Amino acid sequence: MAVNLFIPNESDIFPVAGVEIGIAEAGIRKAHRRDLTVITLSPGSSVAGVFTTNRFRAAPVQVCEAHLATGDEIRALLINTGNANAGTGEKGLADARQSCTELAKLLHLRPQQILPFSTGVILENLPMDRLIGGLPAAVTDLKATNWFEAAHSIMTTDTLPKIYSTQLQLSGKTVTITGISKGAGMIRPNMATMLGYLATDAGIAPALLKDICKTAANHSFNRITVDGDTSTNDSFIMMATGKSGVQIDSIADPNYNKLLDALIAAASDLAQKIVRDAEGATKFITVQVDDARDSDEALKVAYSIAQSPLVKTAFFASDPNLGRILCAIGYAGIHDLDVSKLRLWLGDVLVATDGGRNPDYQESDGKRIMQEAEILVRVSLGRGKTTETVYTCDFSHEYVTINADYRS
């Protein structure tokens, strides 16, 4: 049961000039499931990526990083679901490389021009015969209008497809941004992974795109949490084809900020959709920490609240349990925190001040906020001027049910 997850009409998804997508049924884990996606990019495109920090980096993540590091022009992405190719050692690396080699043959590219992605069960080898067998059909299917199909094709435990599309005007030209993501909250590393793909027909210099990709990730995919588990395969890729005729080569370009904001908004939407579809989620929670000395301490407090099982079960119960939130702030690891300067709001209701309950606070006001499907928790630390925001969901019976199910 996703929380207010908006799915645009297919007619509102704008193709991105220079990007084509093809999908096939390879039968990697289940028959009759479209599980193989190929994305191609026109020559001259820029590509950048950020990847999981988990030390058990899956084989395709390692191959992506190696191929990006060659500096060769990336021209295609290959994504399979059903198997994560993680915890598979040297054989896994060889399989990921071979996938690229086989697709390169079909597309007349060099293997290092291809980025591979896998999501699904871990600790099992990729069924290479089926994967390779599916490639010709995916290549035959390549077309500009397959974004919606791709959003479906990359799903694993997701209940709904995640897709975003917008257009903006830059220097009188129309620039398109379209992206897809998947992941039921990075919370099921044997069956799930966070994947995000965002394409634009703006042209962006490779070094600049790398910075934008990192910035966008830090405002989006790196600001969501369901249970604190970081998958072995998480990847976020940005692609810029330049086909719109708009080209941005430096941050001094007058269009830079407008495009950056639009790309961050797109990444943020795709990331938040993952939280909205998180396993068992019934509420979407925004945790905003204001007046911190720096980003690091703001995030410590925000994640301490957002990852506390006690706080999350209280949200599930619509219980304005101030004690649990204050307690989570208290153990966030800010050793010189002066709790007497702290203020806490639920929505627009000031619930705690001066190190304790706001004398004017009425439990009924807190209860009213907690019953909503979207809740803002706001903390002022009274220490500085930095704000950070993270997004999470509540913690329900359904979460335990889903994750206690035997892998099947």
Next chain:
Amino acid sequence: MAVNLFIPNESDIFPVAGVEIGIAEAGIRKAHRRDLTVITLSPGSSVAGVFTTNRFRAAPVQVCEAHLATGDEIRALLINTGNANAGTGEKGLADARQSCTELAKLLHLRPQQILPFSTGVILENLPMDRLIGGLPAAVTDLKATNWFEAAHSIMTTDTLPKIYSTQLQLSGKTVTITGISKGAGMIRPNMATMLGYLATDAGIAPALLKDICKTAANHSFNRITVDGDTSTNDSFIMMATGKSGVQIDSIADPNYNKLLDALIAAASDLAQKIVRDAEGATKFITVQVDDARDSDEALKVAYSIAQSPLVKTAFFASDPNLGRILCAIGYAGIHDLDVSKLRLWLGDVLVATDGGRNPDYQESDGKRIMQEAEILVRVSLGRGKTTETVYTCDFSHEYVTINADYRS
């Protein structure tokens, strides 16, 4: 439903010479509930304590620290359940001090010779009239044999009392160690708190007892986790009366190590009992990390496993889900971890090696281990010689049910 929580017979609880305990019904939160406990110590006793690191330290914790810092001889402890006196600001501090003053009058002591402890709801003021009204009855009740009653009296959401008692021979004399603890896993900061009290009739120099208390806490109460939430009131107190005639003033004393080991064993037992009685627990999990470079990185990995909701739901489901454990190791924050040197055991079964599944591992072997009520997860990092062990439980439907209940 506690997991193998051993409750000794009342006849196996040895009183500690020099310690008396009195209990009363003060009606602090509920009527007809023994909720007030007084512990007195004979003159010449040493007392040491370790307290929560939460920045929202409850008023009694702050008063305990202040009274211990005076250097005056601590002669009594006052413990109430039903109200934590936390998040109560200046009024809370005044209330905690007044509690000590009133008990000091009855016992003919100075207020700073008393340590106060509170556990129960937070953000509400102590009902001082009822607390003070209950003190005379508690003092009248003082006797050496009230340990079992005290274990019951300090309970909040605990389903069972937690008590430990042993005797050992030092230099031909019998030394007694008896202690109690409470807490359903530090997991319900509005209604629960970890409290531990351990007394011995050995004599221990105050500075030495302080070190022993910290060491014992680091091997016990600081090695358990249910959900990572650290309460505002957590306290662990060690008391040494000297009445056995055995006196230890330095680590050079030939009896020191034997007594230290016995005290650590006692604290460890009392701490593990909290995990065994954790809300919703159906399994007791020991996570042992071997061959780490230092204690810090061993604990990072151990807690990363022990606090992962995904790992804990897999234990609940008896699912030998290796991927979730490997993933938790991977994101524990050891940036130069070489996963190819890592080995993982479930019980005596080697399940992962060389960065992936052990080729000889049979799922049926893993399943057999996971179905037991007590499970050992052992990781070798292959980096050094340090071992650390933490204790946790699984994560069940019952946990969500208990914590999603409205506070009542």
